[in-house]
Amino acid sequence: MEKRFAGRPAAPGIALGALFSLTTGTGARVASGAAESEAEALRSALSAASTDLKDLIARSTGDAAAILEFQVALLEDDVLAEPAFSAIVAGRAADSAWLDAMQQEIAGYESSDDEYFRARAADLYDLRDRVLAHLTGSAVEAAVPPGAIVAAVDLAPSRFLGIDWSRGGALVLTAGSITSHVAMLARSRGIPAVTGLGVDLAELSGLALVDAHRGMLIVNPGPATRAQFDRDAKAAATAGALAAAAAIRPAVTADGTPIRIMLNVADPRELADLDPAICDGIGLVRTEFLFHDRQGFPDEEQQYSIYRRIAEWAQGRPVIIRTLDAGGDKPIPGLTPAGESNPFLGVRGLRLSLVQPDVFRTQLRALARAATHGNVKIMLPMVTQPRELADARSIFEAEVAALAAAGIPARRASLGIMIEVPAAAIAADQFDAEFFSIGSNDLTQYVAAAGRDIGAVADLADPTQPAMLRLFRYLVDTAGARNIELSLCGDAGGDPRAIPLLLAAGLRSLSMAPALVGGAKLAIAATDLDSLAESEPWPT
Amino acid sequence: MSSFSPYDPVPKTNAVHTGSVLLTNNVGLHARPSVRLTQLAKSFGAHIEFALATTGPWVDAKSPVKVMRFKAAKGETLHFRASGADAAEALAAIVALVERGFASEAEEASQPPQG
Numbered sequence: 001m002e003k004r005f006a007g008r009p010a011a012p013g014i015a016l017g018a019l020f021s022l023t024t025g026t027g028a029r030v031a032s033g034a035a036e037s038e039a040e041a042l043r044s045a046l047s048a049a050s051t052d053l054k055d056l057i058a059r060s061t062g063d064a065a066a067i068l069e070f071q072v073a074l075l076e077d078d079v080l081a082e083p084a085f086s087a088i089v090a091g092r093a094a095d096s097a098w099l100d101a102m103q104q105e106i107a108g109y110e111s112s113d114d115e116y117f118r119a120r121a122a123d124l125y126d127l128r129d130r131v132l133a134h135l136t137g138s139a140v141e142a143a144v145p146p147g148a149i150v151a152a153v154d155l156a157p158s159r160f161l162g163i164d165w166s167r168g169g170a171l172v173l174t175a176g177s178i179t180s181h182v183a184m185l186a187r188s189r190g191i192p193a194v195t196g197l198g199v200d201l202a203e204l205s206g207l208a209l210v211d212a213h214r215g216m217l218i219v220n221p222g223p224a225t226r227a228q229f230d231r232d233a234k235a236a237a238t239a240g241a242l243a244a245a246a247a248i249r250p251a252v253t254a255d256g257t258p259i260r261i262m263l264n265v266a267d268p269r270e271l272a273d274l275d276p277a278i279c280d281g282i283g284l285v286r287t288e289f290l291f292h293d294r295q296g297f298p299d300e301e302q303q304y305s306i307y308r309r310i311a312e313w314a315q316g317r318p319v320i321i322r323t324l325d326a327g328g329d330k331p332i333p334g335l336t337p338a339g340e341s342n343p344f345l346g347v348r349g350l351r352l353s354l355v356q357p358d359v360f361r362t363q364l365r366a367l368a369r370a371a372t373h374g375n376v377k378i379m380l381p382m383v384t385q386p387r388e389l390a391d392a393r394s395i396f397e398a399e400v401a402a403l404a405a406a407g408i409p410a411r412r413a414s415l416g417i418m419i420e421v422p423a424a425a426i427a428a429d430q431f432d433a434e435f436f437s438i439g440s441n442d443l444t445q446y447v448a449a450a451g452r453d454i455g456a457v458a459d460l461a462d463p464t465q466p467a468m469l470r471l472f473r474y475l476v477d478t479a480g481a482r483n484i485e486l487s488l489c490g491d492a493g494g495d496p497r498a499i500p501l502l503l504a505a506g507l508r509s510l511s512m513a514p515a516l517v518g519g520a521k522l523a524i525a526a527t528d529l530d531s532l533a534e535s536e537p538w539p540t
Numbered sequence: 541m542s543s544f545s546p547y548d549p550v551p552k553t554n555a556v557h558t559g560s561v562l563l564t565n566n567v568g569l570h571a572r573p574s575v576r577l578t579q580l581a582k583s584f585g586a587h588i589e590f591a592l593a594t595t596g597p598w599v600d601a602k603s604p605v606k607v608m609r610f611k612a613a614k615g616e617t618l619h620f621r622a623s624g625a626d627a628a629e630a631l632a633a634i635v636a637l638v639e640r641g642f643a644s645e646a647e648e649a650s651q652p653p654q655g
Contacts, residue, residue: 070571
């Protein structure tokens, strides 16, 4: 019997394959009900976590290794899990007993007056989650059969990256949001994804077809559905081959105007199979992933090594790395304020960095050091007023000076701003930034007062409506007058329907997910700016 | 560097040795020093306890979880007491570790001579 489930399209594409359900972290574990087997489960999770950490230590150096050694020391101390084992004897399930015990321990660190001890809470979170992952069987990514339709309630970015997607497949989430990081990763990898299916995971098994253009999951598709899929798949394969061929060619419009194509990435692993020649650089590195994946915050060395890998991949092309953009739809426990009534209008992006300067300074140091290995540029998110840029710049310059004084190789990379707050867009001429990049997703949401992940108003959040095109035109003129670079790095930049309008507004640099480069180049080649210029779709 | 093997017979002795030392390193008894301290303590067979006051509370100096819970800051005095066959030796080694700012002996040896 064919069964259809409707969700929201999160990453385009179609796929056919066997459903494979992944259980998620907290709470998904089925407790055995017997104290002895719960205790055994915790013991083996502790021992597996300890083995993981020792493997990691073998591959780490310096501060990173020292941090991990501290974690191993805590883990191997029976005192740490003692309260958890007592709770298990009293009838608690292993995972909740462990969570509670760790929460107590973490609270002790977080309540400290000493900043150093408070910061160690991150190590305990990391330990907590590592053990929990073993308890809840999250360490099963390797077992996902290639080409499977992976079903989950939601999925952490690190788990998405742990799955082998080389033979295709698709991702279907019963919860999740199209703006989540995993949705971004799916778009980046070209993996079809549907979120918000609102169905019990247990119902999802057997052969299934995913039509992520329409946000549909069809379990046990009938012959007619299968035949339609085969036709769609054939058309998609042809379009895919055309796009793949276009991806390696330069981006030029029909009238001969060259367009710069940049990539949006979050993790150096996304670049592994990509030829840098498909792009003119990296227009956006989202650094939130580093902070999300592991609960604990990455130290300067870890960040430096990741930024350096991305800079080196680009072989001299510009690499724009955005400083931590936490908050809004990207909360980070322990960093972003809890309980804000409207996080999108609250302490997020640079606002958070300026009130949490330690995390910001660490990141700026890592960026200044990575800038010696390539053409790294630093982009500040959520800038609203010029004084915020000035504050960030003085912090950055102080860190560069401190690195120089310590004899550590570093470079004062250029400092630009993301234009995503209407105040910054409207008064862009007031900002002495070294470059601008339009964050069209947030800018559109703020200008239109409509969330694109809210189905009923998503149509209003159209990045090509006249209000947006006017702003883009103004930003093009402002950047031109100040002779600084301007690019656009929202989803519109890789959308073939939006591209002609963006180019007509004067934009000449677009940043997009790697999987969209071929299609975008085809859309650019089909655009004739001479004819578009005569039919401007907005009143001037 | 360990002089202790779990197979050594531990002679019965009730003698309790005590020692105390001022914590001088800048960030206090934090992660790496705690790991070094407890690793050193574990290399001895003696029962070793640690406290921030002679009146206690005393905790097992071989437990990094417990040592870290004290969140000892620079300027505090660390008190140790030990009993067992190698108690005196253990105390001397631990006090020396704290005195040299938790550097390992190898690190200490590689430092350029001071003033």
